[in-house]
Amino acid sequence: MREHAVTTARKLHPRRKKKVPRRPRWWRAVKSFLRRGGLEALNVFVNHDWLFWIVGAINRRVGLIESVFLVYPASEKYGLAYAFPRRLRKNRWSPWPAGLLWQNGKLGVMFSISATNDHFLDPQNLDNLRRVTERMERLRVLLGARGKTFAGILPGVLHRNRIINESPEANLTAVAVCKAVELVKAKESLDRQTPVIVLGGRGFIGRRVVTLLDGSPVHSIDVADGQNRRDWPGHLSDQPAIVLNITRNHALADYIDQMWPGTVVINEVYPEPSPEILRRLRRKGCPCYHVVGVKAFALPPFPAAYRGAIPCCAAWNAPQMQVVVRRLN
DSSP: OOOOEEEEOOOOOSSOOOOOOOOOHHHHHHHHHHHHHHHHHHHHHHOOHHHHHHHHHHHHHHOOEEEEEEEOOSSHHHHTTTSOHHHHHHTSSSOEEEEEEEETTEEEEEEEOOOOHHHHHOGGGHHHHHHHHHHHHHHHHHHTOSEEEEOTTHHHHHHHTTSOSOOHHHHHHHHHHHHHHHHHHHHTTOOTTOOEEEETTTSTTHHHHHHHOTTSOEEEEOGGGTOOGGGSOGGGTTSOOEEEEOSOTTHHHHHGGGOOTTOEEEEOSSSOOOHHHHHHHHHHTOOEEEEEEEEOEEESOOOGGGTTEEOGGGOOOOTTOEEEEEEOO
16 A cells, blocks of 8 residues: 555634634625636536547646546535536536646546435436446546546445446545544554544445554444444443544434543544534544545635545545645534
């Protein structure tokens, strides 16, 4: 396994920060219009196979474009922050250019669709999923990129339906998460043998993480397998332990009452834990870290949770890849 340098964002300062006045509503509306208008123009002028072919011909000589990445909005409301309603309807299953990624001296080209998790989980959309996957492979070939990756639950859904056979984003995410665990152990002065309770340990990425967590006793909790709070390893109470969340965002809230003071929480799920969850963890005496992603730049930038990085699923393996972890409380 290649060595991965790992960095940690500075802890939040304990003193209360000055409240920054919010921008006027009209300014936020103008900014939203310009952002959506810019992506609309990008789609009109750039989204052409002949242009992708020309770029690919150049790239095959210079080797600058490493990967194509398909992203989708967490919800329709989130999608409206980046595209007009008509565009969302039109591009539900049609990838369109959405931005660029820069990581370790290589470029990634980001494409977007407006379908959401509910659409992916609907069996009636299997043909649509196949068409999206075929289109992304076509874009990869046109641009001369080495790989292609998918965001969110898409890799698991595609793999489960035998639309894809490999998932490089799942493998890289698992490696990044394990490196984050080792980093947090060092920051919190935890022993290498500190137990790790994995929420979602039997999932598509969770199985890989559990396999890679070398040297740590692992306890997997996964509601998809019918497990619940009764399966919580209560015998670990009052000793150092890590709770690693790689399943749904609300999973932490479901298990806070089962934790004990000193339990260290690491969250890999987007979005990061809510202020209410962080308050509950702070009251319980449980530090909480968030796996921000891989150090890189994106245009346009990803949401605040990825500040200074890109999601692990958007990254590619590189000798100097850095994983960014941020303490939240």
